[in-house]
Amino acid sequence: MLRMSSLFLRTLRDDPSDATVASHKLLVRAGYVRPIAAGIFSWLPLGVIALRNVERVIREEMDRAGFQEVHFPALLPKDPYEKTNRWEEYGPALFRLQDRKGSDYLLGPTHEEMFTLMVKGEYSSYKDLPLTIYQIQTKYRDEARPRSGIIRGREFVMKDSYSFDLDDAGLETSYLKHRDAYISTFNRLGMKFNIVSAMSGAMGGSKSEEFLAPCSTGEDTYVLCPKCGYAANVEAMITKVETRDFGNPAAMEILDTPNTPTIESLVEVMNSKYNAGITAADTLKNVLLMADGKPISVLVPGDREVDLKRVEANLAGVKELRLFEDEDFAKRPELVKGYVGPQDAKKFGLKLYADPRIQVGSHWITGANQKNKHMRYVTHGRDFEVDGFIEAAEVREGDSCPSCATPVVIDRAIEIGHIFQLGRKYAEALDLTVLDKEGKARVVTMGSYGIGVSRAVAAIAEQSHDEIGLIWPEEIAPAKVHIVATGKDDEPFAVAEKIALELERKGISVMFDDRRDSSPGVKFKDAELIGNPYIIIVGKGLQEGKVEFRVRKTGEKSELPIGEIVAHVMKITG
């Protein structure tokens, strides 16, 4: 039983000044976590219980699916990560350190390498497969901008699993098994979620889906088709373009467009000076980027912005991507800021990538590669060729669903899980093979599956709270029942204690506010802030032999005879 008279807990009246999202504010105010450094938190007793509850649910669902738990260190030698190139690729997000002998180590951000090597060490035959192993473990990523409390921290708890199969069909089966286990897990955690197509990103591999918990303050943006159910992370959203016949445009024509370095100013001058009757959608935006130190130009319609995250996710093999800066323009005087056009790209040695909307045959008003000049009728396939199509433009609410062309909606969410057909990348790099039926060595194919465990605590809080506090699902709450005794007399405290003990005997966890020196108002506020699902108040009603029963989530209140309260709780908590 958690007795508030001795519980190591002090709730706070004010939101922490640096908190922007509800879960961060409430988890600090209600005494679940405390900040230690940027993106690094400690857990107070209530937080430990909630975190362990999340861990327990995940572990039970993993075990039920037949996955086996192992455990790796967080402090890892460099060598395996060098073999897969991740020692470099991970960039500044990897915590690197040296031991007293000067050997290089890292703090594991994920453990693909270690799992691969572990299986390599134990198994050698196709008969040993399939295998799925997992761990619940502390991970480290030196985030550039740790934020939103424990949602994006630098030290965090993750459940990561890896599947090992002989062939692609096996991987598909292991993948679906994990997908099902995740659905059960997040359902038990009381979360609302969508499963969306995702990019495989830096991890390599092919098929990948994310479990997203919708939430207005989430960092992830995803599209959802209200008709067919298509769902994708914006990075993975596919642009579907209707093929059109653009006829035979006139030859390119140079135009005098003074002071038009922006699309807006260009449209105004075009319409006022040339009476062109155009909109931004008729102009071509040339966005110059540095991709691993080399300049590229990304073409999108003038009425769309480039979404750098989409470009990054879709531009295979690029490690560092950034916008052109003034000094890049200074080094390349042929690229005239505000007046760049694709027609001279070959001459300039500039790679071109086009959003799918820049169809072959389409013609555009675009920069003339001279200050204060533009050109029109610049035609794709005639006046310029691109090096590739790429998903580059921002996704907008109302864009066409790639599957059924219905206008999609856009929502924000927190990524709570990620499942992933890794394929053979890690097995190849670390030489994980097994002998097949014919005695031939075959490279194993892998899946990787993650759940943000500490993040889930915050995501649940984010989805389940109101303006006065947290509202935990039964499986996660520090206690199922919060009993408040009020008044100056001993009787309510004695009655409350009796109810508490009876509930605990029946296996119902209880938090008992047995503080004698706090007012009823303080106690009610704390109960609401802390967020246990059911509240029993033992106080004034005692005169009529009654206690009050409240459901935190609905605010529903009822009066019950003392003798019936335990049975009532048992019925409700099932």
Next chain:
Amino acid sequence: MLRMSSLFLRTLRDDPSDATVASHKLLVRAGYVRPIAAGIFSWLPLGVIALRNVERVIREEMDRAGFQEVHFPALLPKDPYEKTNRWEEYGPALFRLQDRKGSDYLLGPTHEEMFTLMVKGEYSSYKDLPLTIYQIQTKYRDEARPRSGIIRGREFVMKDSYSFDLDDAGLETSYLKHRDAYISTFNRLGMKFNIVSAMSGAMGGSKSEEFLAPCSTGEDTYVLCPKCGYAANVEAMITKVETRDFGNPAAMEILDTPNTPTIESLVEVMNSKYNAGITAADTLKNVLLMADGKPISVLVPGDREVDLKRVEANLAGVKELRLFEDEDFAKRPELVKGYVGPQDAKKFGLKLYADPRIQVGSHWITGANQKNKHMRYVTHGRDFEVDGFIEAAEVREGDSCPSCATPVVIDRAIEIGHIFQLGRKYAEALDLTVLDKEGKARVVTMGSYGIGVSRAVAAIAEQSHDEIGLIWPEEIAPAKVHIVATGKDDEPFAVAEKIALELERKGISVMFDDRRDSSPGVKFKDAELIGNPYIIIVGKGLQEGKVEFRVRKTGEKSELPIGEIVAHVMKITG
């Protein structure tokens, strides 16, 4: 149920080449752990279960004592550790690193600072105390020589607790409460242990005891009085010297002792040339040390070695201690190697520390501070004064118990727990005060209490094994019952499965060797190596309706009717 047909486990026939202690050999061979780097291990499924079992027992006993669980990060900012000076003091054993912004961090070796700050953040009144909070968490120490497998690793799991009290009496109560909780814990873990007096060492503070698990390969040496039960770590063993009257020795006399740089050669020359009739015990050994860069001389009787660990533990405030090396002698030509004596110490500016056996009034044969010369009748208090007495000489079996003078025995052990009256060191450094009844700020006094959780797994293995494998106590074993089905027919497997399911339904954990392609010999060997406490063999006996029941620890075997086996297991596991 753990089914060996799919369990991620491969036992090994051979000991790992670098293993010197039984727990290391067996935990690797039986598939509990695997090495990743020096002092860094991963845990396979059986290891995870054993480790979690140890954690569970510890957590249950902590909770039962009313201690509350919190959780800290392992990645910690430098600042609090700088305030207590431990950032420097910890030396090369501290893993230090920087984040992407160049800020200094460390991987926590223990969390005194963080606990102190946590309590400071939440509590402010004497009414809030006493408080004891704990965590089970991964810790890091860059050991110079990681060894003995998981007994002395560089990443390891520890339970660390801290108590907070207003005054010394409160601390004593908290300390004893923890002591009791540790006794219950180690009893439940099935360990043999002694509670011995210990030095407080680098941690500061006063009273301190260690829980030592006796074990011939242990790193710790301790003394035990067979009569009165006095027990102490050798570092903390107190030398009791009977006061003697040494009379009035003759004046110091210089002797010609060619080629006598060692005690042995000195004794020989003294007896042959001067017919002195002496033993090594009549000579004085002057051991020169560098203590934080300053030379000191430690005096012990010639028949005893200096125990550097004892000197280090008893020389307050010294961070680095080492023996004089040739270059130190070269810089100090007045200190003649092999011929040093205390009589010129003041002249040489040399600090002197004497073992208690070098009583005031005692006289000695010692170096004359000239090559090939010694002196005799060099008398403590007349010819030299010491800067302090210090426990410096090695402890020997048969030395007198400081409490009852009985000859003590010496044994080796693994330190599995440490309890500690820290006092106000950390609270003062980090300004943890509470208001007392009179409204005056008072510095809180603290205790610190540790259990090596991962180490306990190894210590249990070390105490409980035989030449064929591990023998786990019931609380720790991966499964209580190990069922082996043998033969080519389906029947034994079907019967074994039925028994397994029935046991699991009754809450008895089972490991079921359901492998169809392994020989009975392999299965028996694996069962013995893995070390679950009870083994049921379903095989040949089936013809007579019987199964075999074995107790792993005693080797006791019995035949039982199939229908009685479950009841028998229930009775035995109680």
